[in-house]
Every structure is written in C-alpha cells, then in structure tokens.
Amino acid sequence: MLRVLFWNIKKKPLAEQLRQLCQVHDVDILVLAECEMPDDELLPALNKDAERIFVNPENPSDKLSFILRPPDTPFKLVSDTKHCSIRAVTSPSRSDILLVAIHFPSKLHKTTEDQALLITRISSQIREAEKRQGHTRTIVIGDLNMNPFEPGVCSSEGLHAVMCKDVARKQARTVEREDRFFLQPNVEFSRR
Numbered sequence: 507m508l509r510v511l512f513w514n515i516k517k518k519p520l521a522e523q524l525r526q527l528c529q530v531h532d533v534d535i536l537v538l539a540e541c542e543m544p545d546d547e548l549l550p551a552l553n554k555d556a557e558r559i560f561v562n563p564e565n566p567s568d569k570l571s572f573i574l575r576p577p578d579t580p581f582k583l584v585s586d587t588k589h590c591s592i593r594a595v596t597s598p599s600r601s602d603i604l605l606v607a608i609h610f611p612s613k614l615h616k617t618t619e620d621q622a623l624l625i626t627r628i629s630s631q632i633r634e635a636e637k638r639q640g641h642t643r644t645i646v647i648g649d650l651n652m653n654p655f656e657p658g659v660c661s662s663e664g665l666h667a668v669m670c671k672d673v674a675r676k677q678a679r680t681v682e683r684e685d686r687f688f689l690q691p692n693v694e695f696s697r698r
Contacts, residue, residue, distance in 0.1 A: 508600065512607065514539035514649040521551035528552060528560070535581075535595070536560065536573040539609040539649050548573070567591045569609045570648075584635050590628045592635045601643055606632055608648035618656060625650075625658035629665055642687070662686035 511533045513524070517540050528536060541548070545562050552560045558575045564583055565571050570591045574581055584592040589610050596602045608628060610621060636642050646665065650658075658664040662681045668674050668688050678685040 508535070508595065508603070509533050510535045510537065510605065510645070510647060512537045512539070512647040512649075514609065516540050517542045519543055519547075521548050524548075525552050525554060529556070534575050535605065537605075537607045537647060538571045538573070539569060539607075541571045570607045572607070584639070585631055587627075587631065589624070590631055592632065594639055602639070602641060604632070604635055604639055604641075604644040606635075606644060606646045606648075608646065608650055610649065610651045612651045616651075618652075618658075621652055622656065622658035622661070622664060625652075625664045629663065 509532055511527060511531060513520075513527075513536075515524075515538055521543060524536065524538075527533065536552070549560060549562060552573065560573045560575055562571070562573050563581055566583070566586045569589070572581070572591070572593060580596045582594040582596070584594050584604065586592070589608060591607045593605045593607075594602065595605050610616075610624070613621075616624070632644060632646070636644060652659050654660070654667070654669075659667050662679070666686060666688055674688045676688070678687045680686070
C-alpha cells in the first residue's frame with residue numbers, strides 16, 4: 507500500500523518531527539506545504555537511520571514540495587500551478603494514480619466565494635489531467651483552507667466531494683440534467 511503524508515508546516519523547522527512521522531508510518535511520499543527548509547538540511551534529517559532514503563524530485567512549485575522514496579514510487583510531474591500540483595504515480599505492482607496536492611489561500615486573503623470560484627479551476631485542471639492519463643484514480647490531499655461542506659468542496663462544479671464511500675460508489679449524481687461523477691473509492695486507506 508502506498509503511504510502518503512501531507513503537512514503544512516507553516517515555515518517551521520520540523521525536520522526531526524517529519525523524520526519520526528515518516529519512520530513510524532513508513533511513508534513513501536511526503537508532501538509539504540510552506541516548507542522553507544533547504545534540501546541540504548531536510549533530506550539528511552529524513553534519511554538519518556533510514557532503510558530507504560528520501561530524494562527530492564523536480565519541485566517547480568514554491569508552495570508545495572514532494573519528497574519520495576524511490577524506486578518503489580515512480581513519479582512524474584503532470585501539472586503545476588500556483589495552488590495545485592499534480593503528479594502521476596506509477597508502479598508495476600499497483601494501479602497508477604494521480605496525486606493532487608493543493609495549498610489554497612486562507613480566508614484571511616480570500617472570501618468563501620473567491621475560494622469557491624478558484625476551486626473550479628483546480629477541478630478543471632484535475633479533470634484534464636485524468637483525461638490525459640486515461641483514468642480517474644485520483645487522490646486529492648492538501649490544505650484547502652475550506653470547511654468540508656462549503657460549496658467549493660462539495661459542489662459538482664468544485665471538488666464534488668462526498669462524505670462516505672457508499673455515496674461515492676453511486677458513481678454520479680445528475681445536476682442540471684448532466685451526470686456529474688464523484689471521486690471513485692478505488693484506493694483503500696489505512697489509519698494507524
């Protein structure tokens with residue numbers, strides 16, 4: 507099972523805490539928002555006493571950093587914009603997935619309406635990436651800075667999130683006479 511950890515570290519030097527989390531949870535992909543630690547500080551800390559080492563692939567985003575443990579997680583940049591970064595994760599032993607990391611502006615800088623309108627761009631970006639990759643096995647993680655039931659999260663024009671697998675298994679709902687598809691529960695999640 508692929509293990510992904512996301513944390514908005516808010517510019518704090520948390521290398522040792524990250525190392526401990528990654529070690530305890532056997533993390534494959536670490537995604538950080540607001541990380542200002544340089545690679546030459548973060549990577550040695552993460553790799554201290556590690557059986558599998560972390561590397562930092564291409565990270566064009568100034569808001570999101572992806573750090574991973576190869577070779578188990580072949581990784582490819584699909585799209586990177588101001589608030590969203592999409593990576594294709596492929597493996598011969600698992601189904602390919604799209605990993606979408608979002609770091610959205612807070613309500614200190616955007617209104618709920620602004621966020622709802624901005625998230626429609628992200629939703630379109632995700633759908634386009636899914637079309638190019640030829641599948642909808644997508645995991646969205648991140649710091650949305652929105653509550654779970656706000657329009658940007660649950661509307662069919664936004665992320666179209668639903669509260670449980672049972673609803674998602676219905677595959678779609680009709681909105682304005684058009685089928686709008688839910689994120690499909692193709693991935694099993696574990697909690698430790």
